[in-house]
Ligand SMILES: [Zn+2]
C-alpha cells in the first residue's frame with residue numbers, strides 16, 4: 001500500500017533561523033529546565049536574564065521576541081514559558097541528536113547465539129545500538145537509539161534502551177506510524193537476498209520493508225516482527241506466562257519459524273510462533289493485516305482442554 005506524504009509540512013527558514021542562535025537556544029534550555037511534573041514552568045524576565053548571562057535587557061527582549069514571533073515561547077502574567085513547539089526543540093536537543101555519539105561496549109549478554117552457542121553482545125556506535133555475535137562476526141539487530149536513552153557508565157542501561165526502543169518502534173511501524181517524524185509508513189514484502197551468495201532457504205526468504213512517506217526513514221525486518229504484538233500472539237504468550245516485551249527482540253523466549261510464502265499475488269505469508277509443542281500461525285498480507293490464525297496444541301494440552 002502506498003500513501004501520499006502531506007505537503008503542508010516543510011522547511012521553514014524563519015522558524016529555523018529563530019533557533020539557530022546560541023542565546024536563543026540557551027533561553028529554550030533555561031525554560032525547558034523548568035517544565036516539570038506535567039506542567040509548563042515559567043521564568044521571570046530578570047531570572048531568565050541572569051540564567052543566560054545577559055546584562056542588557058534590550059538584548060534579552062530582542063531574543064525573546066524572536067522566539068515568541070515563531071511560537072516557541074509565550075508570555076504569561078508570571079513570565080515566559082515554552083509552548084509545545086518550543087518544548088519539541090528542547091526535547092530534540094536533550095535527546096542528544098545534536099551531540100557526539102559515545103562509543104560504548106561491546107558488552108556480553110546472558111543470551112546465546114542460536115547458530116554457535118556463544119554469548120551475544122551489544123555495543124553503541126554512531127547513534128545506533130547493535131546486537132551481534134562477535135564469534136560469528138554477524139550483526140543481528142541494529143537500531144537507532146538516541147544518546148539520552150542510556151547511561152554510558154551503566155551497560156545494563158544500554159540493554160534497557162535497546163529493549164524499549166525496539167518494542168516502541170515495532171509497535172509504531174506495524175501501526176504505520178513513524179516514531180521519528182510522525183509520518184505515515186508504507187509496508188511491503190521484498191527478497192533482499194535474491195541473487196546473493198547465501199543458502200537457498202535464506203535466498204527465498206521474504207522480509208518486510210517499512211518506508212516513511214514523510215522523512216523516508218526505512219527499516220527491513222523479519223516477517224515475524226509483525227506478529228510479536230498482534231493480540232493473538234500476545235494472548236498465546238500470556239497464557240504461557242510470557243511477556244515478550246520484557247525481552248530483547250534479539251532473542252525472544254519462544255520459537256519462531258522461518259516465514260513461508262503461500263502466495264505472492266495477493267501476498268500471503270505465514271509465520272509460526274511456537275512454545276513447548278503448542279503453536280500459533282499467522283497469515284499476513286503486505287499491509288501486515290492478519291487474514292488467518294491457526295492454533296495447534298500439543299496432544300497433552302488438547303486432551304486437557306476441550
Ligand atoms: Zn555466533
Ligand SMILES: [Zn+2]
Pocket residue numbers: 178179180181182183212213214215216217
Ligand atoms: Zn518519518
